[in-house]
Amino acid sequence: MILLENIQLPNKVLVDLTLEPNNHYVIIGKNGAGKSTLLKVLANLLKPLKGELLVDNILLNKLPPLKRNKLISYMPQNFLPQGFMTVQDFILIGAIKPSHKFFIRHSKDDYQLAQKLLERLHIANLVTKDISKLSGGELTLVSFARVLMQRALFLLLDEVEAGLDYKYLSIYHSVIKELITKHGVIEVSHNPYYYLNLPENTKILAICNNKIALYNNSDLSSELLSSIYEAQIEIVELNGMRIPIFQDNYTYNFK
Amino acid sequence: MKFRLLLIFSLFISSLFINLNFGAMGNLFADNLAQILSYRLPHTLATAFIGAFLGISGLVYQAVFRNPLVSPDILGSSAGASLGIVVALFFGVNAYFIPVIALIFGVSCTFLVLLFVNLIARQSILLLIITGILFSSFLMALLNLLYYLLPEQSAIIGVHYFLMGSLSNLDSQALYLLLLFGGMGLIGVSLLVKWLDLFISPIEILQTQGLKVNLWMGLIILFATMLSTTTVSVAGIIGWVSLIIPNIVKIIYKAPHKVLLPVVGLSGGAFLLLTDVLARNITFMELPIGVITGMTGIPVFIGIMLYFLRTPGNRV
Secondary structure, three states, X not given: OEEEEEEEOOOOOEEEEEEOOOOEEEEEEXXXXXXXXXXXXXXXXXXXXXXXXXXXXXXXXXXXHHHHHHHEEEEOOOOOOOOOOEHHHHHHHOOOOOOOOOOOOOOHHHHHHHHHHHHHOOOHHHOOOEHHHOOHHHHHHHXXXXXXXXXXXXXXXXXXXXXXXXXXXXXXXXXXXXXXOOOEEEEEOOOHHHHHOOOOOOEEEEEEOOEEEEEEHHHOOHHHHHHHHOOEEEEEEEOOEEEEEEEOOOOOOOO | OHHHHHHHHHHHHHHHHHHHHOOOOOOOOOOOHHHXXXXXXXXXXXXXXXXXXHHHXXXXXXXXXXXXXXXXXXXXXXXXXXXXXXXXXXXXXXXXXXXXXHHHHHHHHHHHHHHHHHHXXXXXXXXXXXXXXXXXXXXXXXXXXXXXXXXXXXXXXXXXXXXXXXXXXXXXXXXXXXXXXXXHHHHHXXXXXXXXXXXXXXXXXXXXXXXXXXXXXXXXXXHHHHHHHHHHHHHXXXXXXXXXXXXXXXXXXXXXXXXXXXXXXXXXXXXXXXXXXXXXXXXXXXXXXXHHHHHHHHHHHHHHHHHHHHOOOOOO
16 A cells, blocks of 8 residues: 655645555546656655655565556556557557566567457557557557556555546446556546445545545535536436536636 | 668778778878878778767667657767866876766766656657757867867867867877777667667556666667767767768668668768768868768758758657
């Protein structure tokens, strides 16, 4: 488990949390609230202003590279690949351990796992395609496969579901469901329709007023969601689904 | 792919023969063939190696910095190397130590530029280029000052060769130096070629994987700088080859670096061999090679810059 003790993020948000495996955390908040910043601090890419991140009583930034590799994997928002490489080779990057020296050789297991992941995500047809020729959604899925390749205990995902269509969204959901039986998933989401309908034990980390609050998925009410996003949102139940309805106060009147 | 590899290889071989063929003492069909070869073969081979090393060093820089507009001469290592060499020559240092001094000066200049850019803004592509160019210009101004204040000594040492880049002094000693120090750099880069492909993804991904990105990056830059500073120590600053050759190859070949590396090497060699023929024969006297590569390189650089900036998603 990861312990965040009285952490102050670089954007002044205060965090006091314990993150445990076998859990699904969704970080929500309005634009610029510090969702991605929190992920980057967890990934040890940014230093917190104050406080300590502890993993089994060891400071996160003092953790040996191999242990960190097994503990945390990180998927940033979409990026532009600079160069040429097949999808398979790109996914295999995820299997590289800090113990690799000059030569990078992948084992047979790595190749098999890469193939299995591509089939699980229904993108096996992309295997030999060049990474620079993928569409945005395809790149997201390939990038997701690379993160899974690392087999770390915690997965930090930054807005994965944002670029996916309905087919791949449902595949993504089923993969996440499978993952939380063994791993901890911490993801950033902007899509209330997505996280409102996740299983009840899903934890919501809401960043609001420079503080972070932990809710259960079922705790989220219309009022709470409205105050988090500073917008009028009403949650309506329909066929057992919780659907957020936005009151649009900002649309410019062209007349 | 096989066909294109064969094509570039035959282009390289024919450039070798064209370069051997043209010159002051007659062509390959003359009677004094042995004499011509003993004089001209080291020059031709050294030229081919210089072109190959420059191209490969540029390829490595562009991969590591995730930026198609950088090269050792833009990031200050070539200017640093030539300043170091000239100072060493003033003190009468042995020729075999010159590439070592060039490497030390070149590498420290590149790392100074990187340090400066990292202090201000980590991810800025434009700032890296501008800082490098400013730094290079400053060092070149120092070299010019030296040339101006000590004209006689400078003429004996040949400061203007380092300023303009020249292939006219390539003998077998230069070839040995290239093979010794450039060979080490080439072996290092070849061993690390798979790491070059990793920089396709943002560095932060590799960092969370626990990989020692800075260590590998530093090591690769060191080997690549070794390639370029060794060419500086035998032929001065031959600008723009390291920038344009990798970019042109990458437009034609969209392949991982283990393929790009030999192709860029062969193309760089072929380009410099042909440019050398041009420099030696275009007028009644031999033009400095740096003048010709500069005149062809800068328009190509502008083209690449426009192509890069017009690709959606690229920021400066």
